Amino acid sequence: MKVTETKLKGCFIIEPAVFEDSRGYFFEAFNKSKFQELTGAHAEFVQDNQSKSSYGVVRGLHQQTGDFAQAKLVRVLEGKVLDVAVDAREGSPTFGEYVALELSSENNKQLYIPRGFLHGFAVLSETATFLYKCDNVYNKKSEDGVHPLDNTLGIDWQIPLDRIILSDKDKEARSFST
Template sequence: MKAQETKLQGCFILEPTVFEDERGYFFEVFNEKKFAELVGYVPSFVQDNESRSTYGVVRGLHQQRGEHAQAKLVRVIQGRVLDVAVDVREGSPTYGQYVSVELSEDNKRQLFIPRGFLHGFAVLSETAIFSYKCDNFYNKESEDGVFPLDETLNIDWQIPREKMILSEKDKNARKFR
């Protein structure tokens, strides 16, 4: 496995070593020892989540605040998405900046997003199955979010606006500023 730190400190793109032959492929999705070597620490993951979505769905930008903040290790099992992390750590030199990376069943990349980030993704394929590990349990009272089409962030979701599908919660989320 290889890791590349993004411009947002603590946020890493992870690329597995894939072994392929005529039978198919094999790779380690997660190895605690290797993860610690590459990222510098290992969160204690306590919850795995999975969603299935269709083309044009934009989920996010979401986070858990305070003691319920979550680090996430995200990947795509089927299809392809544009995954986005926005730094909202107070005092961070990259506050308000984002990274986006295409995650797909073909490239098998993962994105590690530490606590203190908004997170979202847009489905670029006909359907996508998205999976992620969290280092803290979901808490409804601690959920927060920002409108994914906020002009201040100016995220290129790679989906024409008229084809985007947003939940009512995301449509009504607050502005970044």
């Protein structure tokens, strides 16, 4: 397993060792002790979420706040997405900065996103099945979100604007600057 910290402290790209032969492939998607040793993160995952979306769907930018803040370990089971993590930690030297990474069923990369980050992804393939492990349970009252097309952040979702599909909730989300 190869672990690389991004420019955002505490946010890691994880590349599992994949073993392939004529039968297919095998890899260890998560090992708690290796994860903690290589990242220093001590997330105790308690909830897995899975979604399936079509090309052009942008989900995010979302986070849970307060007592229900969540760290996430995300990966793609089928298809390809552009995954984005935005540092929303007040006082962080990288506050307002983001990392964007292509995650796919081909590259098997994962992204660990610590608490205090906004998260979203754009589906770049015909469809994509996305899995996220969370270290805290979902709580509707703790939801927070920023409009994914917010000019303050300037994220290039790699989808033409006229093809981007947003939920009503994401269309009505606040600006990052407020």
